[in-house]
Amino acid sequence: MTTSTAPARSGGILPPLRIGQHTIPSPVVLAPMAGVTNTAFRKLCREHGPGGLYVAEMVTSRAIVERNVEALRIVTFEDGESPRSAQVYGVDPATVAAAVRIIAGEGRADHVDLNFGCPVPKVTKKGGGAVLPWKRELFTRIVDAAVEAAARYDVPVTVKMRKGIDDDHLTYLEAGLVAEQAGVAAVALHARTAADYYSGTADWSAIRLLKETVTSIPVLGNGDIWSAEDALEMVRQTGCDGVVVGRGCQGRPWLFADLMAAFAGSDERVRPGLGYVAETIYRHGELMVEFFEDEGKGTRDLRKHMAWYLKGYAVGGDARRGLALVSSLAELRERLDALDLDQPYPGKDAEGQRGRQGSPKQPHVPYGWLDSRELSDEHRAKLLEAELSVSGG
Template sequence: MSLPGPLQFGSLTVDTPVVLAPMAGVTNAAFRRLCAEQGAGLYVCEMITSRGLVEGDQHTKDMLVFDEAETVRSVQLYGTDPVYVGKATEILCADYGVAHVDLNFGCPVPKVTRKGGGGALPYKRGLLGEILEHAVRAAEPYGVPVTMKTRKGIDDDHLTYMDAGRIAQESGAAAIALHGRTVAQAYSGTADWDAIAELKASVDIPVLGNGDIWEAADAIRMVEETGVDGVVIGRGCLGRPWLFRDLAAAFAGDTVNVLPNLGEVTDIMRRHAELLCEHMGEERGCKEIRKHIAWYLKGFGAGGELRRTLGLVNSLADLDEMLDKLDRNEPFPTSQLGAPRGRQGAPRDKVVLPEGWLDDADGRGCGFAENVSETSGG
């Protein structure tokens, strides 16, 4: 099978068919810039709530920050009310110059699903269609494509992805991304690529695959096994933004075999911290880099005391002093290749849902609050 060419979302062309998944507290403007410096693709802002944007919530507006080099602005929107989602989509297009809006129907976080949002919402087929139609209609005058991301379903007994694909296509969505896990699985177990292939075979709009892409070779294998038009990268790039360099090369038909040594990783880590400080100020930026340091150093032999000190860094000068203590010649730990990164956890015995949510798959079930923060992109 030949490799897919550029992604086409309506009028938007993404030269390399790779999308950075929104991740709360991770995919801010600094991280998106860092990833974009490594390779081509589409880099999505942290998920925001439609109600928060419409009502002018300051925290929501603070998340809508874009780097000066960010020529294509992409935002993921969460919502359970069609009217609010439509209004929020219009605000993003008219006031923020957004070129792509993605709707989140995949988040597995309990405080989201208990309100009927995220990965729980596609069970309500009528509501899903209404939300998509409102968003597509609001974005149409601006020529902005609307896509959606979802999961297989709530659990193995309540699968929704095939209906979701049909509804997305009928509603005018430009593409659909599928994470090959259920809400009950969260991030545990193995992603079901067969489900991704089944969805791809059932719709005419582009399908993107998500789940268990840890190396560029995994992305190519997913394309070969499922026929997807592109891939969505989430946890695989944590502490490894150069994965986008490898992906760009792989989709161009080349192979990147040079793994960064600790010195090269250190330079990328320092660049990340610098960008965070540029966007947030030095104090907050240094606090933000702390969680990333553990991901960057995973598998390397840096001592426990140095790791602990790095985890408390509060200035760029201190960071530079501590990074100088690392062995720049230490090779990349090959034990980490293909290994899961970020959260994994255990599957859930029961997904938290609104009372009576499963009684009627065709109902609307909306009216739940959307005051949700610090959630993943699914």
């Protein structure tokens, strides 16, 4: 591993992040990502950057209330995780409140984040996720209910959202004010609309406007943070109080070391050769097996991470295909050892876009959803279908 000497940008250094009574030493948050930010990946990221906030995969409030085994597993944390951070998605105020009471009241987490940013069609077409704040009264009632339910256990609630449905139906400034008034501890904005999905360039100017609008609680920025320098530039442009990192850390858990160094004013950066990457992959595999308590399941789940880890490195097609089919730690070790592990860091080729991106698309919303900001009886019935899965985008 080598380090670069890129200077930190002026004005980019931030103080610790306050989330309720919790102090996060470095203002860096791991975004919850379905099928990615399980206990194994969170632990790996924390090993590289121990001072951030690492959020578990999203769970639906309905699944928690029904005590779905997988949902409860997602909100079960290791002893070394602190603060323990869970993200809940819901469309019904009473169900969200009940889920928060279970999570907070049973001591399952120290912080609850509410998801209003999911752009996945299976969620938005039923009125959930990033399109829900369009129904302002419903959004208000959900946030109020969650904050009230968590308050008795002294558990802070935060809100993560998108700009809105599309450029003609923006909700983030209004939603930010509603959340602030409700007593949430922070708001985070993924600076894209549901229509943007993960395409194009995040609109950091929206984060700046939200920061200027919501003034009494931290505002966090999310979108297109592929490097520590990106994070510093986002802070410089927007004045945000911290950053939320999603796709940029896929296959690069050491990004958190870079981010924490940058916010501490250091120019030290992790620039891993392939040997370092291989050892990180193997460590990830060990943690996956430990998490799933099944070697086959753990290594199979690791497969989707391989292309992210190997981005930019000279690894042939056969070797890549073999690693994408591993079924045991012994096989993983053998295939990793067969690589040219003396390869140096390939520079920018290893950075940049990764994970799902897609293209702009017309958001899937219930018929008539955009006709009114108020919730009709028909749409209320439709919303109940939006909580059928345990975890989502």
